[in-house]
Amino acid sequence: MVEIVAFEELNVPQRRQAADILHHALAHMQSAYSPEEAIEEVAKFDGEDRAAFAALDGDKVLGWIGVIFSYDHAWELHPLVVDPANQNSGVGSALIAHLEDYARKDEVLTLYLGTDDDYGGTNLSGIDLFPDPLAKLAAIEPVKGHPFTFYKKQGFAITGVIPHGNGFGQPDIMMAKRL
Ligand SMILES: CC(C)(COP(=O)(O)OP(=O)(O)OC[C@H]1O[C@@H](n2cnc3c(N)ncnc32)[C@H](O)[C@@H]1OP(=O)(O)O)[C@@H](O)C(=O)NCCC(=O)NCCS
Structure with missing residues (x-):
């Protein structure tokens, strides 16, 4: 059973898992995140200009989605990554649906x-x-x-x-x- 929680609820090992997923899920790209860059990227979501949500199976992070509050009524989805071993099982779609509900509550169009x-x-x-x-x-x-x-x-x-x-x-x- 997949549960979606705000990043603030993640413990330190789960944040580390989120960084590992960011590193591995985009490894095929030239703009891939090194392990160190992925840790830095995860830490950015402590800032007030953005939010993030993780999909959990028990304690295990399956994937996560972030959003940057770039305009009053338009937000940037960044990033969306699902653990390669858990792709194609509905996690990415569930994270988008969760983010959409969150954004609608703030009158994002x-x-x-x-x-x-x-x-x-x-x-x-x-x-x-x-x-x-x-x-x-x-x-x-x-x-x-x-x-x-x-x-x-x-x-x-x-x-x-x-x-x-x-x-x-x-x-x-x-x-x-x-x-
Ligand atoms: C892209 C990604 C987030 C999708 O998450 P996911 O959990 O694998 O996707 P879902 O299981 O919710 O898939 C929903 C549908 O999209 C399709 N799909 C998933 N990933 C796809 C991809 N890379 N290319 C094409 N279709 C894809 C699925 O086959 C499924 O189609 P269906 O409903 O017709 O069966 C995930 O595959 C991922 O992390 N990829 C690597 C990182 C990445 O590219 N992130 C986006 C950067 S902009």
């Missing part, structure tokens, strides 16, 4: 996110999106299990792209959902 492709995950990888980035974005296709398809299933729409955000041919794909 839009959740948005950037999902990087710095590893050849889509057909936008390795090419110059200029001079007409939106035309290329309209023809996006997954190549290697890129999570933009997961977010589409969760009701997010593609709203833009940051060409070369992570280096030449390594865009950040922007998505958003109306709550």
Whole structure:
């Protein structure tokens, strides 16, 4: 039975698990977090400008989701990671649903996110999106299990792209959902 709790309720070993998951779940990306960077990223969620929630099975952290209060009515989802051994069993969807309920209570209208492709995950990888980035974005296709398809299933729409955000041919794909 999966329980979703606020980060403040996690003990020190569970925070360590959350950092390990952040390190391992994104290991296929060039923008991966080293173990030390992952610990620093988890610590950022003690700040007043953000919040995070963890999915627990007993004491074990299965995954976690964070949010940055970037606008009065639009918050940035960052990050969302599920332990590789527990992916594809509904944890990521449950974390998004929990975050949406939390955001709605604060009159947030839009959740948005950037999902990087710095590893050849889509057909936008390795090419110059200029001079007409939106035309290329309209023809996006997954190549290697890129999570933009997961977010589409969760009701997010593609709203833009940051060409070369992570280096030449390594865009950040922007998505958003109306709550
Ligand atoms: C992407 C991620 C958060 C999804 O969480 P999850 O718990 O595995 O997802 P769920 O089990 O809730 O999946 C829901 C649906 O999305 C699909 N899905 C999950 N991950 C996917 C991916 N990477 N690409 C395409 N589809 C995916 C599932 O197959 C499922 O589809 P279905 O409902 O048709 O069966 C998780 O796989 C993960 O942590 N990936 C690595 C880190 C990452 O890429 N995070 C996002 C960075 S922006």
